[in-house]
Amino acid sequence: GAVVSQHPSRVICKSGTSVKIECRSLDFQATTMFWYRQFPKQSLMLMATSNEGSKATYEQGVEKDKFLINHASLTLSTLTVTSAHPEDSSFYICSARVPSGLQETQYFGPGTRLLVL
């Protein structure tokens, strides 16, 4: 099946620093990628939709200036958490929609655990 990678898998940073997370589709082109956040023992919440070559679409309540998304190519989307604070500590996971044929599928990356001290 389609493969989506994320890097880094785990990051610890000091409060006030910025952290960049990469999401790559390895064997297909993804014009649209999605960024989710998941707090412990909770569900996934969509943060934003990343579209190649255009501005990301953010969900209500998500600060676009804090969570910068860049989808510069058909295989790469990046999420930058700017001026991170301890409350930004979470599991960030991206997904990419595989161009649908007979069956719609959406594949997720392995996720990035962010801990802000």
Place this chain on the structure above:
Amino acid sequence: AQKITQTQPGMFVQEKEAVTLDCTYDTSDPSYGLFWYKQPSSGEMIFLIYQGSYDQQNATEGRYSLNFQKARKSANLVISASQLGDSAMYFCAMREGRPRGTSYGKLTFGQGTILTVHP
């Protein structure tokens, strides 16, 4: 109102037995898709099965089948012959709308069900 509801916070099943994980959804869009994902403790989201709103037959993928009851707006996941490796969190998710616009494909997730398989 919740768009996706999973009413079972936790479920237990004996190894080799079948188990049903419940999922109900709410949408007024005639075109939608329903997904089930498995999330083990490592955190990765593993795609299990997909059901389109216009699909006439229930989806099946190996030991996984989706009991799709459109009138009742339910999409329960049935796992047959449970294995110890099936112990994980399971999420039901919905995608609404036809392919259009730049946000097509985003998923709304249920609260999840933790499945524990006993030997």
